[in-house]
Amino acid sequence: xxxxxxxxxxxxxxRKRARVLGISIAAEREAPVLAGAVHLHGAxxxxxxxxxxxEAPPEADGR
Amino acid sequence: MTENPADLPIPEAAGRxxxxxxxxxxxxxxxxxxxxxxxxxxxxFLHVAAESALAAAARADEAxxxxxxxxxxxxxxxxxxxxxxxxxxxxxxxxxxxxxxxPAEDAEVVxxxxxxxxxLIGKLETYEFAMVGPVFDxxxxxxxxxxxxxxxxxxxxxGSAAAVAGGLLRTSVASDTGGSVRSPAAxxxxxxxxxxxxxxxxxxxxPLSPSMDHVGFVSASVAEAAIxxxxxxxxxxxxxxxxxxCLGRPLTGLRIGxxxxxxxxxxxxxxxxxxxxxxAASLLSLLGARIEEVTLPAAADxxxxxAVIIHAEAFEAHRxxxxxxxxxxxxKVFQNIVSGLCLTPEDISRARQAAARLRNRIDRTAFxxxxxxxxxxxxxxxxxxxxxxxxxxxxxxxxxxxxxxxxHPALSVPCGFAGGLPLGLQxxxxxxxxxxxxxxxxxxEEASDFAASKxxxxxxxxxx
Numbered sequence: 001x002x003x004x005x006x007x008x009x010x011x012x013x014x015r016k017r018a019r020v021l022g023i024s025i026a027a028e029r030e031a032p033v034l035a036g037a038v039h040l041h042g043a044x045x046x047x048x049x050x051x052x053x054x055e056a057p058p059e060a061d062g063r
Numbered sequence: 064m065t066e067n068p069a070d071l072p073i074p075e076a077a078g079r080x081x082x083x084x085x086x087x088x089x090x091x092x093x094x095x096x097x098x099x100x101x102x103x104x105x106x107x108f109l110h111v112a113a114e115s116a117l118a119a120a121a122r123a124d125e126a127x128x129x130x131x132x133x134x135x136x137x138x139x140x141x142x143x144x145x146x147x148x149x150x151x152x153x154x155x156x157x158x159x160x161x162x163x164x165x166p167a168e169d170a171e172v173v174x175x176x177x178x179x180x181x182x183l184i185g186k187l188e189t190y191e192f193a194m195v196g197p198v199f200d201x202x203x204x205x206x207x208x209x210x211x212x213x214x215x216x217x218x219x220x221x222g223s224a225a226a227v228a229g230g231l232l233r234t235s236v237a238s239d240t241g242g243s244v245r246s247p248a249a250x251x252x253x254x255x256x257x258x259x260x261x262x263x264x265x266x267x268x269x270p271l272s273p274s275m276d277h278v279g280f281v282s283a284s285v286a287e288a289a290i291x292x293x294x295x296x297x298x299x300x301x302x303x304x305x306x307x308x309c310l311g312r313p314l315t316g317l318r319i320g321x322x323x324x325x326x327x328x329x330x331x332x333x334x335x336x337x338x339x340x341x342x343a344a345s346l347l348s349l350l351g352a353r354i355e356e357v358t359l360p361a362a363a364d365x366x367x368x369x370a371v372i373i374h375a376e377a378f379e380a381h382r383x384x385x386x387x388x389x390x391x392x393x394x395k396v397f398q399n400i401v402s403g404l405c406l407t408p409e410d411i412s413r414a415r416q417a418a419a420r421l422r423n424r425i426d427r428t429a430f431x432x433x434x435x436x437x438x439x440x441x442x443x444x445x446x447x448x449x450x451x452x453x454x455x456x457x458x459x460x461x462x463x464x465x466x467x468x469x470x471h472p473a474l475s476v477p478c479g480f481a482g483g484l485p486l487g488l489q490x491x492x493x494x495x496x497x498x499x500x501x502x503x504x505x506x507x508e509e510a511s512d513f514a515a516s517k518x519x520x521x522x523x524x525x526x527x
Contacts, residue, residue: 006407006409006410009405013405014404014405017404017405018401018404021382021385021386021404022386023382023385023386023389023401023404024386024389024390025389025401028454029394029397029398029401031454032395032398032402032454032455032456033398033401033402034402035402035455036374036398036399036401036402036403036455036456037402037403037404037405039370039402040370040371040374040402040403040405040406041405042367043366043367043368043370043371044367044371044406044410044413044414046363046364046367047367047368047371047410047413047414047416047417048413049364050360050364050367050368050417050420050421
């Protein structure tokens with residue numbers, strides 16, 4: 001299964017995206033927003049590892 | 064001592080309304096008195112509609128006198144989470160942005176409550192837009208836990224749990240997107256019931272995450288949760304029964320998979336919680352159910368899927384409003400919603416595919432062999448408000464979001480205490496399995512009696 005690698009959020013990316021959407025983020029709120037975005041990025045990276053039973057690799061058998 | 068009608072379980076109150084020994088007006092007055100007496104400490108209600116409730120109660124009594132009977136909630140006081148539109152009451156969605164809003168129409172579930180003769184007594188506090196809490200920078204306070212008013216209730220159905228646990232109401236209508244009915248019920252010693260996704264229309268409920276939002280109930284007992292569900296749900300399908308259909312039936316022959324490893328190995332799990340849920344498994348076995356341990360997909364997988372879907376959908380729901388009025392959100396809610404702005408359409412698509420895979424795995428592994436799953440609701444009792452004063456949202460450990468991801472029905476039932484604070488167990492069943500779920504929960508409740516415990520009398524005018 002292909003694994004999707006998206007870009008890890010940075011303050012620069014968040015500022016740019018917020019500006020495009022017209023959302024103003026006060027300076028003191030940027031760090032918690034970044035922390036939340038990084039957490040969600042980690043969650044998104046985990047998604048491809050969630051396989052259906054039919055797709056799961058067989059148990060390792062030592063061969 | 065004369066029994067206060069506000070303490071009557073709904074089936075008993077309903078019987079007395081029908082035999083003429085109680086009127087809906089007297090019952091409603093008893094609940095309104097309770098609210099006046101206690102809610103200064105709990106802050107469960109954002110709006111109390113005393114006048115319209117008494118008028119509705121009078122109409123309910125008149126209907127009984129004419130021989131009309133609209134169903135199990137006819138004449139019974141009920142309140143709804145303030146995420147549901149009500150055409151005759153303010154609807155804030157828990158936000159300062161909407162403090163003056165009175166919607167044009169009732170939410171569909173509110174319409175059904177009124178049609179069934181229920182007495183709408185008011186609107187219950189909710190986390191802001193059902194997103195995150197407790198927060199302390201709105202114009203109204205968060206609801207407090209009746210077992211210790213210095214502690215949070217859990218959320219987002221915070222007012223619903225405080226109202227039921229505090230004896231202000233027997234049942235309430237709320238919503239559950241990641242555990243918002245079940246976790247506050249567990250923290251407050253009430254019953255929290257989230258039916259199968261889609262059994263109750265969400266029209267007129269402010270969306271948090273349309274893929275995962277469910278109407279649910281916080282009630283004083285499993286039977287009252289089942290009755291409330293049956294009063295507002297779409298008719299059961301081919302595979303379903305009314306939730307109250309199997310109450311009182313023995314558990315003999317039912318198979319329950321105990322997802323113990325789902326929480327027992329988590330370092331955040333309180334030992335007393337593990338002991339309580341182990342005890343519940345033993346009691347269910349004594350009641351005739353066959354209990355075996357079951358292995359579910361990792362809890363962290365469900366949490367990852369749920370986090371991506373909720374944050375992506377919440378950001379989309381709020382995007383325009385954040386640009387126009389972001390400064391009127393409370394700080395933590397703003398930060399939490401905006402953190403979803405980096406998620407991509409591909410992330411959302413993959414999360415939805417993963418949700419479908421997890422649902423299939425639960426159906427093919429757990430529910431092929433078992434009628435229900437037993438596990439914990441939250442991993443700890445309620446946490447002090449003082450622990451929520453930092454800049455970032457604090458997530459409390461629980462095992463609820465899995466059944467929002469999969470859509471299976473789930474029920475939280477009180478199962479013990481730790482340090483004088485309630486603990487809850489969680490049961491889940493196949494899609495459409497509300498009757499089985501309530502059968503098991505009711506049998507456990509009757510045999511254990513934890514749900515009948517009352518919080519200490521902290522509500523006197525003691526300055527809390």
